[in-house]
Structure formats: C-alpha cells, structure tokens
Amino acid sequence: MRIAARMTLPALLLVGFSLAATAAKDDEKKVDLQVGDVAPVFEASDDQGMVWKSASHVGQKYIVLYFYPGDFTPGCMKQAESFRDNMNKLSDAGAEVIGVSGDSAATHALFKEAQKLNFTLLADEKGSLAKRFGVPVGDGGVVKTKDANGMPLTIKREATLALWTFIIGIDGKILYKNTKGNPVEDSKQVAAFIKKLAKD
Numbered sequence: 001m002r003i004a005a006r007m008t009l010p011a012l013l014l015v016g017f018s019l020a021a022t023a024a025k026d027d028e029k030k031v032d033l034q035v036g037d038v039a040p041v042f043e044a045s046d047d048q049g050m051v052w053k054s055a056s057h058v059g060q061k062y063i064v065l066y067f068y069p070g071d072f073t074p075g076c077m078k079q080a081e082s083f084r085d086n087m088n089k090l091s092d093a094g095a096e097v098i099g100v101s102g103d104s105a106a107t108h109a110l111f112k113e114a115q116k117l118n119f120t121l122l123a124d125e126k127g128s129l130a131k132r133f134g135v136p137v138g139d140g141g142v143v144k145t146k147d148a149n150g151m152p153l154t155i156k157r158e159a160t161l162a163l164w165t166f167i168i169g170i171d172g173k174i175l176y177k178n179t180k181g182n183p184v185e186d187s188k189q190v191a192a193f194i195k196k197l198a199k200d
Helices: 002-006 009-029 074-085 087-092 105-115 128-132 186-199
Strands: 043-045 051-053 062-067 095-101 120-123 137-146 152-161 164-168 174-178
Touching: 043 120, 062 074, 062 186, 074 087, 074 095, 074 105, 074 186, 087 095, 087 186, 095 152, 095 186, 105 120, 105 152, 164 186, 174 186
Parallel strands: 062 095, 095 120
Antiparallel strands: 043 051, 062 164, 137 152, 164 174
C-alpha cells in the first residue's frame, strides 16, 4: 500500500492499462473449442452485404465453416475452387459451406465472381468472429490481383486469419476441427468426414 501511495497518477494508469491488456490476452487464449463443444452463435455480413445469422442455418444442415487468410491469394484460391468443385457432393450430403476471411463484403463479392464460387463468404474484418472460434488472427496485408474482367485490383485487409476448418452438427456442436488444413485437400477431407457421418 505504501508503494502504491508513492506512485504518480500516470504510473498508476500505466499499470492499470498493462493489467487490462494482459487480462484481454488471457481471455483470448482461453478460447479453445474442441469436438463436442457447442459452437458459438454468430452473425456477419455476407458477400451480398446482407446479415448472415448462424441461428437461421444451424439445425438445418451440417455447417462447414472454414476460415482462410484472404481473397485472391494463391492458396486460398485453390481452397475455394476445391470447395466449389466438390459442392454437389457436399450439398447432397446435407452440408452448407461458409468461407470466412478478414476481407470486406465488397471484396468477397469480387472474389466470388472471379472464382465463380457457389457458396457464401462472410466478412470478418476485425477478426472478432475468428477469435470466438479460437482461430489465430494476424496483421492484415495487401494483394495486387485482377478482377473477373481482368482489370487490376488492389486488395487491403486489416486482419489475416489462420486456415482452420470446422463442421457444426445439426445439434449445434462441433463435429470436426482441422487446424492444419491443406488448401487443396480441405474440401475432400470434409466431404469424406460428412460421408462417414451419413453412414454412421
């Protein structure tokens, strides 16, 4: 108490901010969803600028929720194309695919058009949704690419998400979690897992 009494107000405020920052980091570290856990209920803007609510979809189909670093990056383009090409199998198995990155809804619309994607993309510009699932969030970046018409395009994002994939069951629980996904193999692994579920 005597030491605290001798501290100046700025010093006390600095200690307070430091403790708050440490507590915030600790809170983020505590998110560690495992298979069997109930998935967070969430909502986010989709590639059409509309609000996509998980509560309106969970319980209807298996929800394949895959987080990826960013639109128009080589690996993410391959991953998106793979999900696109496997969509018939996934849909027939009762699954709905949702991609999530730190890009804006407007950028998602461009990416979806360029790659001819047949599933929904959600904007997680601050990485807040990713953090609720325990997905690591890094700094943003800039990508120079071309749109569907071949015109030069510069994409900027504030947050870069790790490549993680989840499957949410009809009961709202996590059925599958892959933190080391391969962009090309991800959709195939997901399809195989859901096919096995149907047999069981």
